[in-house]
Amino acid sequence: MITKQEIQPVITKKVVITDSLFASYVNAIAEHLLPYQWKVLNDQIPGAEKSHCIDNFRIAAGEMEGTHQGAVFQDTDLYKWLETVAFCIANGTGREYIEIADEAIALIGRAQESDGYINTYFTISCPDKKWTNLVEGHELYSGGHMIEAAVAYFNATGKKEFLYIACKFADLVCRVFGLEEGKCKGYPGHQEIEVALVKLYQATGNRSYLTLADYFIRQRGQEPNYLMEEYKSRQGRNLFPEFREYDDKYAQVHAPVLKQETAEGHAVRAVYMYSAMADLARVERDEEMAAACQRLYENIVKKRMYITGGIGSSGTLERFTADYDLPNDRMYCESCASVGLMMFAQRMASLTGEAVYYDVVERALCNTVLGGISKEGKRYFYVNPLEVWPQNCLASTSMAHVKPVRQKWFGCACCPPNIARTLASLGQYIYAQSEDSLYVNQFISSSSAVEIGGQEIEFSMDSTYMKDGAVRITAKCGKREEALYLRVRIPEYFKKPTLKVNGKDATLKLEQGYAVIPLEELTEVCLQGEILPRFVAANRNVRADMGRLAIMKGPYVYCMEEEDNGDNLAAVLISDQDKIEECALDSRLPGELPMLKTPAKKVTQTIAETDDLYGTPAYTEEKMVADFVPYALWCNRTPGEMQVWVRAQI
Amino acid sequence: MITKQEIQPVITKKVVITDSLFASYVNAIAEHLLPYQWKVLNDQIPGAEKSHCIDNFRIAAGEMEGTHQGAVFQDTDLYKWLETVAFCIANGTGREYIEIADEAIALIGRAQESDGYINTYFTISCPDKKWTNLVEGHELYSGGHMIEAAVAYFNATGKKEFLYIACKFADLVCRVFGLEEGKCKGYPGHQEIEVALVKLYQATGNRSYLTLADYFIRQRGQEPNYLMEEYKSRQGRNLFPEFREYDDKYAQVHAPVLKQETAEGHAVRAVYMYSAMADLARVERDEEMAAACQRLYENIVKKRMYITGGIGSSGTLERFTADYDLPNDRMYCESCASVGLMMFAQRMASLTGEAVYYDVVERALCNTVLGGISKEGKRYFYVNPLEVWPQNCLASTSMAHVKPVRQKWFGCACCPPNIARTLASLGQYIYAQSEDSLYVNQFISSSSAVEIGGQEIEFSMDSTYMKDGAVRITAKCGKREEALYLRVRIPEYFKKPTLKVNGKDATLKLEQGYAVIPLEELTEVCLQGEILPRFVAANRNVRADMGRLAIMKGPYVYCMEEEDNGDNLAAVLISDQDKIEECALDSRLPGELPMLKTPAKKVTQTIAETDDLYGTPAYTEEKMVADFVPYALWCNRTPGEMQVWVRAQI
Incomplete structure (x- = not known):
């Protein structure tokens, strides 16, 4: 099932979003969310839960007195902010943040220990406990978000300081973890670093990062079960009180990943892991891994996903439950989980070349992810119910996790910056490229330029499909020996599609769910379909x-x-x-x-x-x-x- | 609203249940549950969760080595067993348990400290921490169940040993708690001892127990808020992990009880407290307290009660939520809460003389309480949902508390013995008496004899009302100057009621929801109604x-x-x-x-x-x-x- 083509989403390129709905959100990210979130990180928003994030870095760097406050993964708030900044810089909307970002990166560098270790919670609160609580410590998870931010910042600015910090950390992790004698046989309690390491490998060409990601994925769920042994050894002395109900499915260690049949456990952990599995299957051309990804994907999409692209039917432990168990009011459907589902489905599309996976990207994006943020970009949902009766969303009850209105911020603030980085890098979900093709995966009006086969292609999309079913795409490219193609995903809801190329009726030829259109020097494509409610x-x-x-x-x-x-x-x-x-x-x-x-x-x-x-x-x-x-x-x-x-x- | 009559449920009398449905359960209590539960208390049931209850008493008595195991309120399992034994003895079905019970009572006596203190958890595990964790410690709750058992055992057997132990404990509590200088201004974190103290007052005539109950009830929710101050002082170091979400409504300390408007917090705590409030309102003839009871009762019955008489809409913290919030699958509806609701409604009937409160007793009894136990009397529901889809009742999810099948036993085994003691004392919910009347509150076939106004009345009820709408009651009594009455509750579903007394048509005269029938030396009453599905x-x-x-x-x-x-x-x-x-x-x-x-x-x-x-x-x-x-x-x-x-x- 693995496609021979190398398909890459268009990421950290300037993609200008012109769609009236998405542009208002994307602009809100740069105009409102970035400055707002920066204030949050610096505890300057009255009435919002304190973040303490920047102070933690200052304390870890020895530049301030104090104790660590906030979650053990609080550092990721800064990393996700920086990743969003990087995407905004790439998009041309975030240049005013470069100076602040550089300062924050320098602070991260000063908070990093000499061996490359970085995690303000452990550095400040319990330096002797590093790597001893993989179940809850989030050191690898936080490091993963740092690596993703560093790669994005490097791609957007060409600056290498952050990438050095990330590599220094990743090199340490390579020394600490692995099957070799004397190394820790563990792996993350919260998957995330695996996708980050694949990105770092792609940014640096250093294969040891890929090997490490491969180790983390394949070691998971092997016997003896490292994570469950570690959990049991703590005998209930957990950082997270809810972890008294921890089980081997929660963090997907109930079986080796190749043997996992159903989507289980904490939904965000799950889809982050499946994303890395799809990455590895693609890079390593591993059909068995690809088949495991496909199995898990189908279980989600055919049995465990809300119509909105939300996942995680249990409020308790934010997890998957059983096939077809999709209650509408009490579930979790975390915004982050839908971001992760977009990541996973996008990677399945890159892995297989099939357009159908973008149905799920689109479902999650246009419903749960977009719904997670207010029109002004300042308030967020963490939980995304399909049915709300505000009167029963009461604190200290079974419904406490469901908020009937978006919140200013969260003490555990994973979702707002996750939505932000997704919308700020929206181009990657709209466009992809292979050796000979430009892929259009969503009908979101926008414009960009990419290089394909040594050829710069400028293109723009003017999509009014939700009004009149029309999508117009214009692409300009130079002359070339071998043919180039435009491949436009034709979703199932796009009925009776007809095609005009440069004003002339053309036959709609579908391959793997894409209408395939040979590119001329100037190609004007007009797709017309019927999209009825x-x-x-x-x-x-x-x-x-x-x-x-x-x-x-x-x-x-x-x-x-x-x-x-x-x-x-x-x-x-x-x-x-x-x-x-x-x-x-x-x-x-x-x-x-x-x-x-x-x-x-x-x-x-x-x-x-x-x-x-x-x-x-x-x-x-x-x-x-x-x-x-x-x-x-x-x-x-x-x-x-x-x-x-x-x-x-x- | 307080009635002038002193109405007392018929309790610890021999009431022989002959109704085919109820008799099968009542007999199962004596034949199966009592021996089964005794084995549980002694850890002799393979596959059931360990109780360790008897061992805890042995260790506390210094007769065995070891540590305390089980919940902090594990002692109550033995107390509830003894109370059930007492009721069975009174009913004539439990005489073979007297010897075992006497031994257990002697063991309790040996585990009691010289000052009267008894709680095996604190005696064994942290003797220096007595009365310092009223929020969670359950010392007063456990003591309450001991007192109830002791009063029942005394009433059933005339033996005083257990009553002495109970009084010695209650006397200690009187010395420790109160508004007087030097005394602790606290009160129970889990109400229960208040109803017990009223019973102890009635059994002994010692008014200080009534005063103590009165103090506990009226001190609750007063400022400074003792319970919340104590909770906060522990800064999250809780015995119960779920108590990180504790709030002032949970244990009904959000306002002084006379000011409480709605049924809030942990449902069992709430209805136990309301029961004590109704007791105090009756004994003290306090109209303001009676009005508070009525307000809380109406809030439950008109806005927060399931059709089955279940209460507690939130699985999390087993609590009340909001008006009309009655989800059918995820709620708690604990068996114990419905037992408590029966207690409360029964007391409201005694307080007011109105039959209508027995509608709720009946609703809870005939649905949730009876449903809580299997037909063989060996398996139990703790949570009583109105809708079950077994596939989604999964561990470590929002539905973990809902079991699709009755369980053998529970580590926290409050419900099975609570159902047992309720069914073993069923007579009290069927019959009540006042100075001049015998009240029939349920149509459950049975027979008994009581003394009213110095006159022994033998009576029996043969009710086939669910089949043909007929209820036949026969009462025999001697001659008497002043009139005696039979008062039979006519429930709303009993349509077109007609009455025959001694074979002759009689006018149905209703007072406070009761058909009032003057008693002759031999009175044969035949009530006929229409009860359609x-x-x-x-x-x-x-x-x-x-x-x-x-x-x-x-x-x-x-x-x-x-x-x-x-x-x-x-x-x-x-x-x-x-x-x-x-x-x-x-x-x-x-x-x-x-x-x-x-x-x-x-x-x-x-x-x-x-x-x-x-x-x-x-x-x-x-x-x-x-x-x-x-x-x-x-x-x-x-x-x-x-x-x-x-x-x-x-």
């Missing part, structure tokens, strides 16, 4: 969605909000026999996606003239028009009830 | 039950099981316009309640010819007859899916 049902095995309908248009899942439909959304019934009409979006919401409307009825049961809790049923029925807004945009007006899956009239 | 809806504000129907007959809630209806119960639709038919119960189920049937259809959505997770809806429709069994009897055959609230065809 549609009713969607879930598989019969999903108990939570039985007898319910969702509404989608293109990749966007829609939802009802109390703002438009009154309260008690549970009382609303819609029918897939009715029509869905499109109209203009509420002007308070960003972008130009349509609002959708369908006839509905609200059937409210009453207990015969009392306020009793239980009694003889009586019903009042009220006709209404149900209004739907894109799920990605929910809770950007008055907070209230929200619902994706609406009861179907059967 | 019925559809029930929930209040419109209950999102989880919107568009759903339950089926009840009399006080019994019914449910669908996979055994009778196939899987995917979520796909079944019923209509309240259809008829419900009665037929014979599956012979594998105990008692003679009918099975109920109603026409239904199973509408399964399919995704057009794929196994995809999401897609274009298509439906297959299948007519069926939906079979319902009493909720109390679920999971007594093949385990599988279960559902109380079924989708309504609207």
Whole structure:
């Protein structure tokens, strides 16, 4: 299943996003999130949870007195900020941060120990405990985020200081971990460094980083089980109280990765690991590894993924549960997990050359990831439910993790910067390139230029597909002996596609889900399809969605909000026999996606003239028009009830 | 609202249960549960979680080496066993346990310290920490259960040894706690001793125990907030890891009890406290306290109680959440909480003389409490969901607390003995007495004798009300100057009631929900009503039950099981316009309640010819007859899916 082509997403290139919806978010990243987040890292936002992140580095560098505060992985907040800065610099929107970034990188360098070790928690709080708590310590996880940031910063600026710091750390990890005698046989308690090491290998050409990633992945779940032995040896003295319920599936050590059949455990850990597996399968051309990736991918996509691209059905331990267990109100669906799912699906596409994996990238991006951030880019969801009744989202209950409104910041702030770095590097999810082809994987209006086969190609996309089904792509390139191709993903929802090339009707030739168009010196492509709003049902095995309908248009899942439909959304019934009409979006919401409307009825049961809790049923029925807004945009007006899956009239 | 009559439930009297359903459970208590539980306490059941309870007492008594094991409240397992033994002795079914009980009581006496202190955890593990961790230590909670057991044992046997031990402990508590200078201003972290102290006052006449109960109740939630100060002083060093989410509502210290408006926090703690409040309101004739009780009662019954009499909507911290928040699959609905709700409602009836409170006693008893125990009396539910899909009840997830099958025993074994002591003392929930009246509060066939106004009354009830709506009560008493009355509760579901007394039609005269019948020397009462199976809806504000129907007959809630209806119960639709038919119960189920049937259809959505997770809806429709069994009897055959609230065809 491994493609012969080397397909690389277009990353750390200047990709200018012009799509009205995405541009507003991407610009918010540079204009609002970066300065806001920098203030957070420096504890300058009143009312937000304290980060203490920069202070931790100062203390570790010996430049300030104090103790470590915040999570053991607090350092990653700075790393993810720097990675986002790097992507913004690459995009041309973040040049004013170079000076601050350079200073922060220098601080990281001063906080790094002479052997390359860096983790402010262990350096400050328990220097004698390094590498002894892989289950919870996050040293490798944090180091991974540093490496990713360093590679991105190097690619964006050409500056090498951060890359040196990252290599010095990675070299230490190479000396500490491995199967060779005298080395620790462990591996990360939270996978992340594996994808980072592949990037570092690609940036430096140093094969030892690839070997280390390969070791970390293949050692996982082997007997004797390093992680579980370490966990048991601590006899319940955990940093994280919730880890009293730790098990071997939580961190995916229940079997060697090649033998894993289903997506298990902590969802973010899982998809980060699967991403690295897909990387290794591609680089090492390992069909067995590729098959394992495919198996895990299918288990997620066919049995354990929400319609919004959310994953992680259990609030407790933020994990996968069972096939078809997809409750709509109490799940986790962490923003980071959907970012990780995008990473995994993107890598599956690079591994196989098949467009279909970008369906899942798109599903996660256009719904959960975009929904994770407010229209101003200042507030975030960590948990992304498909149904919210604000009254029951109470602290110290089973629903405590579900917030009915986006939050300013989180003490455990993995999600906001993860969304930020994803949106800031959006180009990599839109475009990819191989030796002879430019791939267009999303219909998000934008422009860029890449070099393919020694040939610079300038291109731009003007996509109004959600309005009129039209996508126009223009590409300019010089002359060349061998042919170059434009490959445009034709998603399933893009019905009756027709193609014009340079004004002439052309035959739509599909290969691996892509329309293949030979490039001329100037190629103007006009794709036209039909994208109708549609009713969607879930598989019969999903108990939570039985007898319910969702509404989608293109990749966007829609939802009802109390703002438009009154309260008690549970009382609303819609029918897939009715029509869905499109109209203009509420002007308070960003972008130009349509609002959708369908006839509905609200059937409210009453207990015969009392306020009793239980009694003889009586019903009042009220006709209404149900209004739907894109799920990605929910809770950007008055907070209230929200619902994706609406009861179907059967 | 306080009645002038002194109404006392008939407790620790010989009440012989003859009802076919209840008798099978009550007999199972004496025949199976008591010996089984005694083995558990002595760690003699292979495969069950270890109790270590008796060993803890031996170690505390200095008769064995070792450390304390089990929960800090492990002692209560023995106390609840002894209380059940006492009730069985009173009922005439437990005489063979007297010797073992006397030995156990002697052991308790030897484990008691010279000042009266008794708690094996603190005596063994941290004798210097007594009374310093009221939040978690359960010393007063455990002592409360000891006192209840001692009073029951004294009432049943006339033996005083256990009562002395209890008084010695209570006297110590009187010296340690109170508002007087030098005393600790604390109160229990888990209420229970308050109801026990009222019983001890009634058994001994010693008013200081009532004063202590009064202090404990009224001091609660006063500023400075003793419990929260103590909690904060521990800075997260908790015995219970889940207590990192502790708040002032959890143990009902968010306001002085007279100011509490809604049922909050840990459900068992709450209803035990409300029970004591109702006791105090009655004994002290305190109208303000009675009004507080009524307010809290109404909040539960009108807004926070499941149709099964379950309470506690949050699995996390086993607590109340918000009005109308009654999710069907993930809640707690602890068996103990429903026992506590029975206690509270029973006391409200004694406080006010109103029959209506017994509706709630009956609801909790006939559904959640009875459902908490298997037909053989050997397996138990701790959590009582209204909807179960066994596949998602997974360890280390949000659903870990929900077990799809009854368990042998629990490390934290509060529920099994609590159900046992409730069923062993069932008479108190059926009958009560006042100066001039015998009250019949449940239609559970049984017989007994009580003394009322110096007059012995022998009575028996033969109730076939669930079959033919008939209840026959016979009472014999001697001659007397002043009139005596039989007062029979007429519940709401008992429609078109007619009355015959000694073979003659009589006018049904209702007072406070009771049919009042003057007693002659021999009185034969025949009540006839109509009890039809019925559809029930929930209040419109209950999102989880919107568009759903339950089926009840009399006080019994019914449910669908996979055994009778196939899987995917979520796909079944019923209509309240259809008829419900009665037929014979599956012979594998105990008692003679009918099975109920109603026409239904199973509408399964399919995704057009794929196994995809999401897609274009298509439906297959299948007519069926939906079979319902009493909720109390679920999971007594093949385990599988279960559902109380079924989708309504609207």
